[in-house]
Amino acid sequence: MRRAITNAILFLMVAVIMTAFSVSAFTSTPGSTEFGEHDVEDFESENKCRMCHALAYTQWEGTMHYYAYVDPFYQAKANVASHETDGMLDEFCARCHTPIGVVSGEIPPADGSEMSDISKKGVHCDFCHVISGSTGVGNAPFVVTPGKMKWGPIEESRPAQHDAEYMELYTQAEYCGMCHLVVHPENGLVVDDTYTVWKNSQYAKDNITCQDCHMTEGITEFKANPGRAASTSPRRDHISTHAIVGANAFIPKILGEDRIAKMAVDRLQNAATMELVVPQTAGAGEEINIDVSITNTGAGHNLPTGVSEIREMWIETVVTDKEGIVIYSAGTLDTSRSIDSAKVIYNTVLGDSEGNPTENFWMADRILEDKRIGPKKTVTEQHTFVVPEDAAHPLKVDTWLNYRSASQELIDYLFDAGTYEVPVVRMNHASSTVYHPDTPLEERTESTPGFVGIVTAIAFIIAMYMLNGNKRRNQ
Template identity: 30%
Template sequence: MKIGSGGQVASNPYSASSPFAPSEANSSQRIVFHAGAYPSAGTCGRCHVAIHDNWQSSLHRLSASDAWYLKTKDLLAFEEGAPAVRLCAGCHAPVSLMTGEVGLYSSEAASIREGITCSFCHTLSAVNGGNAKYVSNPGGIRPYPQGDYLAESGIQPAAHLVMLDPAQHRADMLKPFYRTSQFCQSCHELTLNNVKLQSTFSEWAASSYAQKGVTCQGCHFTPGAGPTTEVGRLVEHYPDTRSGILRHSLGGGSVTIGTRDNRSELKDALKLSARVERGRLLVTVRNVLAGHSVPTGVSDLRELWVEVTGQDVNGRKVFHSGHLDAAEGIQPGSTVFHMVLGDESGRPLVRHDIWRARSVLSDTRIPADGQRVVTYPLPTTVRHLHVRLLWRDAPSEFQAIVVQGATRPAAVLTLADWQHESP
């Protein structure tokens, strides 16, 4: 397996000198830190109550404990060896990676399985590309009054406490580049075996959103779907006495384990329209509010598809596409907007075993500012048409083979529907 950042392929990652390989993540000292270097999110939440509560419902919070991630990580450890899971941990469990709790075995300590936490994001000193190519430097964290920070962590305590010098704390924790899209690039861009598997940052960079200066934070850290100029307004459901509090539930991503915001924002991001013309059904799906492709991220898992049902004058089904079969799989030949990865033999990957990927077999996702138009020839007996735009977090094969009942089956969500009655 080869890894790369921003398309640049690295050689012999397992023989690299970094203690974090094959992840391209690194620490400011190029060493593993003591566990106390990163205070828990609960420590931050003692003062930042609204932000902490908001973060608790986020996918960032669940990135290292979600059953789908753990099952996939164990599969990687089984096939490639336990150290290989550091590749996943660079983004899913960065504190575990930085403190050496992952890699020897496939599971990190539960005590620091907080996912992408406050003290990790707010102590990054540099982001140099995808594949978790960041530099983590928790040295700016200063002792907290009545906190659980340990002086024995190896970081020299500063001469003042946070509450005695809040301006210094703000400077430590709010670097200007945290408001740039590049800050998100390291964990939202992934290349393995010279195959671009996740390209959210690149998709944004090629969109009108980037040209207009709308950053990732301009959509994902503000209430509602799409960009807003009110970046500094309060978290809607978590009022705070201070101004400039950004939403930390982020939105988007999973509708199975995410918040209700994810569902509403996904619906708002896409628009469905259709028309009947000369015996054909033309369905258009437009990406109207996402500054990247839909789906994005784990695009080999996310399923966005069109379901069409045609009935005759007596209500009998005479045409269908996009229906689920007995095994909950999408009917072959249906219109599905997603990415299909292939192994070295050109066979589709269905287990999210992305380390086996050697090619992209197809990519039918809907790009930012873009649309897809699909045509269906209709039987002459069709009188009533019902079209639905549907979403599911993962295919039935992945759930049956990898997840194996560890969680409830991924829900099918209706994003939009359209109906038509012919005379």
């Protein structure tokens, strides 16, 4: 704690010196535009757009874009940042989390006391569609022209109600890359590299954009969603969906947005495949090696990405004997919901100027560890243990790929302990059996039903269905 304070002071001194030389750390970000030149009245309420774009509205409502500013997790972190830097970061943080609040000069102050309802609506319809250009990617380099003109992806849109113009940017990853690339405003450390990792991946080469996975019916590729952009407009082969969802099932859940939380779980469960390799047999006293591999098959960026110094992804492995006694485990939660002896936590660890780990990215000037899984990349971890003398064969090996939006410790620190329980999402599962070397081959059947079992089950279901059908007909 004391070290954090010393760092904050150091950091402030640097900032003050830089301001004195008028190269202020937090105002001359690469690619940033002039803020504070628009009136909040220039922006239109989302309720107005809703009248005609009801579907887009319903999809966007409740997403993390909708909650980007009021999100309690963001609020808590921004509060810490504001205190640690004496308000120097208030505008910087708000740029992406309440862009209207910043371009209309309602932020600072960071406490939101001067904010109108419209800027509290986070990343909003009438912000995203009045972006009239950009000066690059990263740290919010947008050019904003609020008014009658709405820019978008439709080439020949002629609404009577407002002006509309096609802009290629809306169909490109660079659009998202304006905010989904966060660079430390002072030392240039890239703290959220979602856009750049995508840009260097096979997905960019194949022109599979953020929009293809996050704004269509697909999760891992483009899937058309035919329909109408407005109640009165022509039917089109594809209308983008505005339920832009990532991996956050925690905050939506506590805000009562079960629909979004469920979509995030779906997305996580489509992100990675898992493979488990165990020896077929092992006797008492024998050492066993278990290989668990995960491949990032579904995400067009690292797994996890975004604020990956806060996110946690890990493998949980549990081996039980025939009696259900646990003979090996790694990556389970202990009573305080900390992860117990996982081999690896797949995320990033940021370091401050003294090389100490920090979860506060504004304090960071280096990356101490990067254990994320790149797009289409595979990692393998090995678990080793000795079969106890008294273990009852066969042994069952279960392994799960787990994800949570933050450690319980951080959430207990930011909010009062016991306020929120951070849910663990099971992204994938694999299991296998280890037999005693003396078990004859024909007895080495897995406990899962197997083919014969499945056929019997299906026959049973069909029989029940026919029986029910007969009953109905007889009534």
